[in-house]
Amino acid sequence: MTGLAVICRAAWPESTEDGPAPPLPGFVYSTFSPLVAAVADRCLARSHASPPADPARGPRTATVLVSRYGDVTSAVLVAEAVDAGRRVAPLLFYQAVPNAVAGYLTARWGLTGPVVCVSPVGDAMTEGMAVAAGLIEDGDADEALIVAVEQAMGSGVDSASAVLVGAG
Amino acid sequence: MHRCRRYDRRTAPDAGRCLPDSELESGGLTRPYTSSSTRPAPVAIAGMAAVSAFGRGTGPLLDAALAGRPAFRAVDRFDVSARRVTVAATLPDSPGLLDELIDAVDAACADADLSAAQRRDAPLLLAVHGDAAIGRAPAAQRSGHSAAALAEAIAGKCGLGGSVRAYTSACVAASTAVADAAAMVRHGHARRVVVAAGYLVEPDQFALFDAGRALATDGAVRPFSAGRTGLLLGDGVGAVVLCAAGDSRVRCGVAGWARTGDGYHVVQPSPDGAGLARAVRTALTRAGVGADEVGYVNAHGSGTTASDAAEAAALRRAFGQLAERVPVSSTKSVHGQALEASSLLELIVTALALERGELPVNAGFLGPDEQCPLSLVLAPRRTSVHYGLTLNAAFGGANTALLLVAP
Numbered sequence: 001m002t003g004l005a006v007i008c009r010a011a012w013p014e015s016t017e018d019g020p021a022p023p024l025p026g027f028v029y030s031t032f033s034p035l036v037a038a039v040a041d042r043c044l045a046r047s048h049a050s051p052p053a054d055p056a057r058g059p060r061t062a063t064v065l066v067s068r069y070g071d072v073t074s075a076v077l078v079a080e081a082v083d084a085g086r087r088v089a090p091l092l093f094y095q096a097v098p099n100a101v102a103g104y105l106t107a108r109w110g111l112t113g114p115v116v117c118v119s120p121v122g123d124a125m126t127e128g129m130a131v132a133a134g135l136i137e138d139g140d141a142d143e144a145l146i147v148a149v150e151q152a153m154g155s156g157v158d159s160a161s162a163v164l165v166g167a168g
Numbered sequence: 169m170h171r172c173r174r175y176d177r178r179t180a181p182d183a184g185r186c187l188p189d190s191e192l193e194s195g196g197l198t199r200p201y202t203s204s205s206t207r208p209a210p211v212a213i214a215g216m217a218a219v220s221a222f223g224r225g226t227g228p229l230l231d232a233a234l235a236g237r238p239a240f241r242a243v244d245r246f247d248v249s250a251r252r253v254t255v256a257a258t259l260p261d262s263p264g265l266l267d268e269l270i271d272a273v274d275a276a277c278a279d280a281d282l283s284a285a286q287r288r289d290a291p292l293l294l295a296v297h298g299d300a301a302i303g304r305a306p307a308a309q310r311s312g313h314s315a316a317a318l319a320e321a322i323a324g325k326c327g328l329g330g331s332v333r334a335y336t337s338a339c340v341a342a343s344t345a346v347a348d349a350a351a352m353v354r355h356g357h358a359r360r361v362v363v364a365a366g367y368l369v370e371p372d373q374f375a376l377f378d379a380g381r382a383l384a385t386d387g388a389v390r391p392f393s394a395g396r397t398g399l400l401l402g403d404g405v406g407a408v409v410l411c412a413a414g415d416s417r418v419r420c421g422v423a424g425w426a427r428t429g430d431g432y433h434v435v436q437p438s439p440d441g442a443g444l445a446r447a448v449r450t451a452l453t454r455a456g457v458g459a460d461e462v463g464y465v466n467a468h469g470s471g472t473t474a475s476d477a478a479e480a481a482a483l484r485r486a487f488g489q490l491a492e493r494v495p496v497s498s499t500k501s502v503h504g505q506a507l508e509a510s511s512l513l514e515l516i517v518t519a520l521a522l523e524r525g526e527l528p529v530n531a532g533f534l535g536p537d538e539q540c541p542l543s544l545v546l547a548p549r550r551t552s553v554h555y556g557l558t559l560n561a562a563f564g565g566a567n568t569a570l571l572l573v574a575p
Binding site: 026058059062063067068069070072075076078079080081082083085086087088089090092093094096097098099100101102103104106107109110111112113114115116117118119120121127130131134135137138139140153154 | 247250297298302303304307308310311313314315316319320332333334335336337338340341344347348351352354355371372373375376377378379380381382426427428429430431432433434435443446450454562563564565566
């Protein structure tokens with residue numbers, strides 16, 4: 001498998017100054033998609049300064065979103081509405097799959113490589129790296145933005161990390 | 169950072185890795201890039217299994233697709249009285265997803281004559297939305313519910329001892345898994361890979377699609393047709409075994425594949441179809457096959473206004489004038505949209521159709537739409553074509569193209 005070189009990385013939160021991820025227009029009720037957007041923005045800005053990405057690189061950059069559980073908050077809200085016989089909020093439809101927020105960040109940054117979402121069996125970033133290495137080895141991308149995100153379950157806190165990688 | 173390497177597609181053994189931008193954006197490729205003697209050997213599909221609203225097994229699914237006979241009916245699996253739309257393509261019973269996936273994987277492995285030892289070496293790539301139970305589980309127990317946990321359970325039950333990965337990329341989840349599996353075999357990382365996918369119509373996704381006004385209001389899916397009103401959900405579970413050519417009997421071959429992104433919108437496809445067209449061209453180039461050799465396209469064809477128009481634009485961009493002649497249908501018009509599993513059902517239907525020598529029918533057609541000037545398969549048709557494409561697109565602008573070749 002192709003070796004990978006890390007170009008830059010980011011996390012959310014990175015310090016106590018990071019509060020909740022900023023709200024993301026069009027995404028409601030849940031921290032999942034805002035977290036993905038915030039950490040992806042932070043990571044990409046460390047390589048491309050501001051959007052869009054370098055036009056020589058963005059079209060060949062894949063987006064790999066890794067989350068074992070996905071958007072748990074939205075899943076719970078939908079289940080509660082269904083079980084109560086209520087209509088589901090229409091905006092929840094648009095965030096029902098992890099691809100949706102990937103569409104936001106790829107449009108913002110001009111990334112037109114593959115979009116892949118996985119639920120990892122083991123370590124999230126290791127799995128993301130394996131997916132990215134496969135895409136780069138196969139020739140569908142030269143670089144990959146890997147975003148690993150999990151919402152807090154129980155007493156934990158939401159957390160996300162991102163790495164931009166290329167062939168090593 | 170290194171840049172994309174530009175291979176000469178007419179001579180390079182790894183033709184298809186990177187396409188020049190000028191050719192990606194030009195009006196279509198009509199000539200083979202390579203002679204057949206230099207084409208890389210297709211990755212073999214050695215075994216297949218499917219469950220759909222037509223029943224368990226690939227036979228009922230293929231028969232319905234070739235006849236253009238839809239399976240949509242009133243949903244009685246759960247309460248839909250509060251929904252705008254009350255129709256889907258469902259089995260008459262209420263099957264369990266995990267059990268159906270285990271049975272499908274076992275059936276595909278048996279179809280491929282995999283020994284127990286071969287199973288122990290095989291990775292499993294699974295495409296599912298996730299574990300639907302997570303939304304109703306007590307908070308302390310949610311960590312037991314994930315797509316990854318489903319994949320681990322299936323691998324354990326089926327004796328698959330290789331690596332396990334779960335794809336959740338919506339409507340391209342399964343096709344991405346197939347592309348990755350083909351690449352794993354092509355690059356020598358695995359001898360055999362099992363790809364499985366499943367979605368069974370359930371109340372939560374049904375409610376979401378209903379709330380998003382994505383469901384057809386007239387009880388039919390009418391891809392590329394005037395008067396189309398949307399998609400309808402359908403049951404779908406499938407499994408395939410991919411292996412290196414020469415390792416097994418070949419039901420069909422995966423000759424080319426590609427994954428691309430639109431970089432355009434959260435949920436809408438790029439209207440110009442550029443991303444999907446790039447997937448088509450990359451898959452063809454990876455296979456060393458010209459656009460004029462493609463004899464059938466099983467389109468994503470969701471039946472929604474914007475998506476079908478964008479896909480038609482993609483086909484015109486990829487095929488040029490050939491887009492007016494290459495036969496196109498969307499088998500979602502009979503089996504419905506099986507979400508993460510749909511692209512695997514469509515691959516299986518396409519493979520079986522090539523094997524049978526007949527083209528699936530684009531059901532539900534009312535009349536031409538000027539935004540979709542395609543050569544639709546509107547009645548059962550015999551064929552002798554060798555190459556068929558299956559295309560898929562998803563929220564977030566994710567696209568895939570898989571090029572199949574008859575054995």
